Amino acid sequence: MTALRSTITALTFALLTAHTALAGPPLITDDAGTVAVGKAELELNGSYTHDKETSGGIACETNATDAEMKISTGLHKDLGISLAIPYTIRAREKEDGALTGTSDGLGDMTLEVKYAFAELADLNLAIKPSLVAPTGRYSKGLSEGHWHGGLTLIASKEFADGAYALHANLGYEHHRYRTQTLRSTTHGNLWSGSIAGEAELTKGLVMVADLGLASNPDKGSAELPVYALTGARYEINDLLDINAGVKFGLTGAEDDVTALYGLVLKF
Numbered sequence: 001m002t003a004l005r006s007t008i009t010a011l012t013f014a015l016l017t018a019h020t021a022l023a024g025p026p027l028i029t030d031d032a033g034t035v036a037v038g039k040a041e042l043e044l045n046g047s048y049t050h051d052k053e054t055s056g057g058i059a060c061e062t063n064a065t066d067a068e069m070k071i072s073t074g075l076h077k078d079l080g081i082s083l084a085i086p087y088t089i090r091a092r093e094k095e096d097g098a099l100t101g102t103s104d105g106l107g108d109m110t111l112e113v114k115y116a117f118a119e120l121a122d123l124n125l126a127i128k129p130s131l132v133a134p135t136g137r138y139s140k141g142l143s144e145g146h147w148h149g150g151l152t153l154i155a156s157k158e159f160a161d162g163a164y165a166l167h168a169n170l171g172y173e174h175h176r177y178r179t180q181t182l183r184s185t186t187h188g189n190l191w192s193g194s195i196a197g198e199a200e201l202t203k204g205l206v207m208v209a210d211l212g213l214a215s216n217p218d219k220g221s222a223e224l225p226v227y228a229l230t231g232a233r234y235e236i237n238d239l240l241d242i243n244a245g246v247k248f249g250l251t252g253a254e255d256d257v258t259a260l261y262g263l264v265l266k267f
Contacts (some may be wrong), residue, residue: 022264026231026260027244029196032126032156043070045262078116145178204235225254227229
């Protein structure tokens with residue numbers, strides 16, 4: 001709970017002390033900006049995740065390579081929509097070095113609508129409802145097998161004519177699990193909070209950092225998943241950005257390390 005209180009304090013400070021910034025990958029924290037009407041952005045993202053832990057005297061190891069395509073466009077002034085389509089290229093689970101599970105295939109798609117509803121003292125505020133469709137194969141562990149939704153409150157603030165930016169998110173998700181077993185062992189109401197910063201080092205090159213935590217869905221554990229991320233984004237031209245980053249798990253409930261990489265095409 002100390003970590004939770006610290007992050008909430010940091011989020012509050014950012015909201016009160018922090019022109020709309022467009023962040024994007026490799027950040028996990030979203031920004032309050034929306035894509036302009038008549039424009040579109042296509043994100044092609046990839047990741048490699050490694051996690052290792054010991055449970056009941058058994059060494060459990062997970063490695064996964066994932067991809068995601070996300071397309072965003074503007075519906076109206078300050079109103080945007082996006083669709084994310086994830087795909088697990090290769091996921092492997094081992095126990096004491098022996099392979100115990102594999103999976104690959106399409107995951108659950110996410111539809112998001114973002115509305116930038118206010119600007120207060122140069123602080124931009126947005127709200128983002130989301131809906132996740134069970135498009136992945138439940139039998140392969142690629143889907144929860146049920147629709148679920150969420151809501152995220154977003155704040156963004158730029159400094160020094162856009163050379164620096166802060167973003168803060170506070171999110172909520174409600175999950176309706178498919179089986180009674182999952183419902184009895186897994187929390188259905190999940191909260192998350194994060195804060196991210198950006199700094200433009202040279203024209204087109206932006207360094208980023210991100211810190212966040214979330215509720216632990218496992219009812220048997222009180223440990224919160226906490227992560228830290230660092231990376232960079234480079235704008236090659238007005239039509240193409242590339243990005244890369246590394247996310248570290250700061251607690252045992254979070255994956256140990258994830259490499260993030262991708263590009264953004266703008267139309």
